[in-house]
Amino acid sequence: MPGLLTDLPWNQTLGETIPPDTPHAVSVSLPTWKSNVAYEEGEQWVVDKMQCGYPRFFIHPLIESLAQAIVQRHSSLATDKAMLFPSKSCAxxxxxxxxxxxxxxxxxxxxxxxxxxxxxxVAVTNKRVLPRVTAVVYPKELWPSAKSFWQHTGEGISSRRAEFCHRALEDGTLVEQSSVAQPMTPRMFKGPRRYQRPMSIDHGLSNGTNGYDTGDAKTASETGAPDSASFVEERFGRNLSTELAAQAKLAIRKRIAGSLTTDTDLPHSLHAPTDSAHERSRDVPGFSVDDVYLYSGGMNAIYNAHRSLMLSRGEKPSVMFGFPYVDTLKVLQKFGPGARFCGYGNAADLDDLERRLGSGERYLALFCEFPGNPLLRSPDLKRIRALADKYDFAVVVDETIGNFLNVHVLPYADVVVSSLTKIFSGDGNVMGGATILNPQSRYYKELRAVYDTEYEDNQFEGDSVCLERNSRDFVSRIHRIDNNAEVIADILHAHPAVKQVNYPKYGDTRQFYDVCRLPNGGFGGLLSATFHRMEDAQIFYDHLQTQKGPSLGTNFTLSSPFVILAHYTELDWAAQYGCEATLIRFSVGLEETEALKHVFDFALAAIPSQTS
Structure with a gap:
């Protein structure tokens, strides 16, 4: 049976990019259960075929190639390695x-x-993106530590920036600083300059927005930058306009803030009147697009939220509430004074936390996901908010899974973070993240002061243009994905081989999800299922005709044995919190509903019937 399953056409894609033939893909095909286990154990028959991987876990070949070129040119030790970052402060x-x-x-x-x-x-003008990169050169034996920093913080460069900078290094337009007498490059403004002209979510371009002095909006033809996919992926290395990139970043931030719902080309959409019938906003007094900050990835937004809170409030332990995506807990543990882990995320955990707070324990912040990944449980944000107000700690909510078209968590949070890599983009070919500050937070003034001086816009311009284009139809995609996910959840829920379906619609935390659920919001596109028997989970996964690999939030359905990939060395620990090794996670896409049902019915039918 295992050999036959490997021969199935949808299982012959091991190591290929997801999406296929995509140079900057954020996922990689691990099409069989055996290949996932082998990847975790480092078996060469899998590792040697990996064309890419999730960018924080796998150094992209374009990044590795640039790092090697830098070491070869600028290190006297052939055994040195290099990690690459977008700015010196990250390095x-x-x-x-x-x-x-x-x-x-x-x-x-x-x-x-x-x-x-x-x-x-280089002909220096404010209209051209110029290459920049900073390398940390270190002895190769420190690779595990360097990789840990890269993975947990998300501070590293993107594959697009690497491709762009490597080309510049080869043609001599990018050089090591000591060979440049007087850098003549426009610096990335940060701090108070960003707020010289406050902007509401319905205003157009303004100077100093998110670190860029954008000037007056111009059409693509006026800047000499055609708005086409081929331009971004093939020609941005020579000609990408900073004005176009700045417009793209503003459009992304307005889309997150809620005022930009038009699906038109830049820059016209930035000045198009908002359709009031479809307007969606954060609906918090005083909120503006200036409260939205862009990052190179979702984990980088989380890392910097934690770092900014420590800078503004002092270093104190934090609370990780609910079973988390793995790196959030690692950030709290490794980049501060530690964390209290409330892994069940239930009422008993809140009771225990309240007792500790009542006895004098104090915390910097409580971090949680809404809902959680991969168990899709929703924390009681009302009670958490009440405890935070009483005992003076911040609440940081990761809304990536629920997404801000389905749920509205900002009133309960001091800081909201989100991965734009996921459903906001949908195409699986670009990384991005966002932080949203709540202007009604008691910590808002102090946090804004920190962001004024510490925030760097390190999102590469080529990534920004790609992300803006991908997200134009974000609103129209969500309803269809929500509907498909609910159909699949119901199919799995009814099958006897499935032990449990994890989905906001089901379970004892539905009431907490509904508190934040918008009137037209669904339950999101992510769900997971655990099976009674390991062999059933393996047979189902190997027969499932979807894309299969890490990541989530793609426009196509993407499946993964999540616990095997994320917690392979700690399976017993994960199981005690409900994350069993038989868990398979599904990020449901835009496929035709009937076709998707057939795919899941086919895989379920492959499971042998159990007769007593």
Missing amino acids: VRCQEFLLKGNTNVEAAAIHILEFLPHSEK
Whole structure:
């Protein structure tokens, strides 16, 4: 049976990019249960075929190629390696992390190299994206620590930036800083300049928005930057306009804020009147698009939210409430004074937390997901908010799974974070993240002061343009995905081989989801199911004719044995919180509903009937 299953056509894609033939894909095909286990165990028959992987877990070949070129040119030790970052401040944080975790290593062994445009070879204008990258060069034995920083913080560069900068390095337009006498590159403004001209969510472009002095809006033809997919993916390395990128970033932020619902080309959509019949906003007094910050990925938004809270309120432990996506807990544990883990995320956990708070324990913040990944349980945000107000801690909510077209969590949060890599983009070919500050938060003034001085817009311009284009139909996609996911959840829920379906519609946390559910909101596109028997889970997965790999929120259905991939070395620990090894996670897409039903019915029918 295993050999025959491997021969099935949909299982012959091991190691290929998801989506197929996509150079900047964020997922990779692991089409059989055996291949997922083998990947976790590092077996060569899987590892050697990997064309890519989820970007924080797998160094993209384009990034690795640039890192190797930098080491070859600028390191005297052939055994050195390099981690690449979009700014020096990110690199400094990596350097500090490596030194703190490897006290036996001399500081001089880890050094930072900044690469800037060559002023004599680049025609410097404010309308052209210029190459920049910073490298942390370190001894190869520190690779596990460097990889840990890369994975948990999301601070590393994207594959598009790597491709762009490597080309510039080869043609001499990107050089190491010491060879540039006087850098003549426009610096990325941050701090108070960003707020020189406050902007409501319905206003157009303004100076200083998210770090860019965008000036007056111009059409693509006026900037010489045609708005086409081929331009972005094939020609941005030479000609991408900073004005176009700044417009794309503003459009993304307005889309998140809620005022931009038009599906038209830039820059016309930025000035198009909002259709009041479809207007959706964050509906919080004082909220504006200036409260939305873009990041290079969702985990980078979480990492910087935690870092900013520590800078504004001092270093105190945090609370991770509910079984989390793995790296959120790691950020709280490794980049501060630690965390209290409330892994069940239920009333008993809140009772225990309230007792601790009542006895004098104090925390920086409580982090939670709404709903959680992969168990899709929803925290009691009303009670959490009441405890936070009484005992003075911040609430940070990751709304990636629910998404802000289905749920409205900002009134209960001080900070909302989201991964734009997921359903906001949908195409699975670009990374992005966002942080949203609640202007009604008691910490808002202090947090804004920190963001004024600390925030860097490190989202690469090529990624911004791609993300803006992908997200134009975000609103129209959600309803269809919500409907498909509910149909699949009901099919799985009715099958005897399925032990439990994890979905906001079911279970004892439905009431908490409904508190934040919008009038027209659904239950989201993510669900998971555990099986009574491991062999049934394996047979079902191998017969499932969907894309199969890590990540979620794609426009196509994407399945994964999530616990095997995320917690392979700690299966017993995960199981005690309900994350059993037989769990399969499904991110449901835009396929025709009947066709999708057939795919799941076919896989379920492959499970042998159990007779007593």
